[in-house]
Amino acid sequence: MRRFGVLLLLLLPALAQHEGHAPPKAGERAFLSAMIAHHEGALEMARYALEKAKDRQVRAWAEAVLKAQEKEIALMRSWLPGLGGLDQGAYGAMRQEMAGMLKRLKEAQDPDRAFVEGMLLHHKEAVEMALEALTSAKDRRVLDLARDIALTQTKEMHAFRLWLLR
Numbered sequence: 001m002r003r004f005g006v007l008l009l010l011l012l013p014a015l016a017q018h019e020g021h022a023p024p025k026a027g028e029r030a031f032l033s034a035m036i037a038h039h040e041g042a043l044e045m046a047r048y049a050l051e052k053a054k055d056r057q058v059r060a061w062a063e064a065v066l067k068a069q070e071k072e073i074a075l076m077r078s079w080l081p082g083l084g085g086l087d088q089g090a091y092g093a094m095r096q097e098m099a100g101m102l103k104r105l106k107e108a109q110d111p112d113r114a115f116v117e118g119m120l121l122h123h124k125e126a127v128e129m130a131l132e133a134l135t136s137a138k139d140r141r142v143l144d145l146a147r148d149i150a151l152t153q154t155k156e157m158h159a160f161r162l163w164l165l166r
Contacts, residue, residue, distance in 0.1 A: 027136050027137060027138075028139045028142045029080065029083040029087050029090075031090075031137065032079060032142065033080070033087035033088075034090040034094040036077065037094035038098065038129065039076075041097075041098025041099075041101055041102065041122070042069050043066060043070065044102050046061075048106060048111070054112060072149075104118065116163055117160075120164070123160070129146075130146040130150040
């Protein structure tokens with residue numbers, strides 16, 4: 001009987017979403033879960049860049065990614081228990097996508113350029129996710145985080161493009 005209750009609790013949010021009645025904060029939970037996986041992918045890319053990159057600016061960006069995104073991961077993880085916990089589907093799908101980005105970085109001939117190009121695309125995806133959250137989230141913390149991600153990463157994208165044009 002207890003197994004049935006646990007199974008029912010796990011299935012209710014999915015059933016509600018299927019019926020068009022998502023549970024409160026389901027969007028925030030999915031956004032945070034996917035963004036945690038997305039940030040973890042950035043951390044892996046940054047660590048690799050710190051091992052291989054030679055350009056001072058690229059190394060500085062990698063260090064900045066580590067500092068900022070580790071902090072944001074901790075913050076997002078602290079909010080998830082109140083929103084129903086990690087959304088394994090959103091998290092897992094994004095982890096898989098991040099593995100592909102890291103693989104492309106590791107296969108590149110020029111690790112400096114590959115990191116900047118990879119982070120440009122990585123940030124673009126984060127900004128798109130953040131903009132979606134800005135149009136649908138109801139949790140003020142999530143709205144503020146989404147705004148901060150969109151603003152910070154858009155600014156970094158500009159710097160990446162300038163570096164690539166040099």
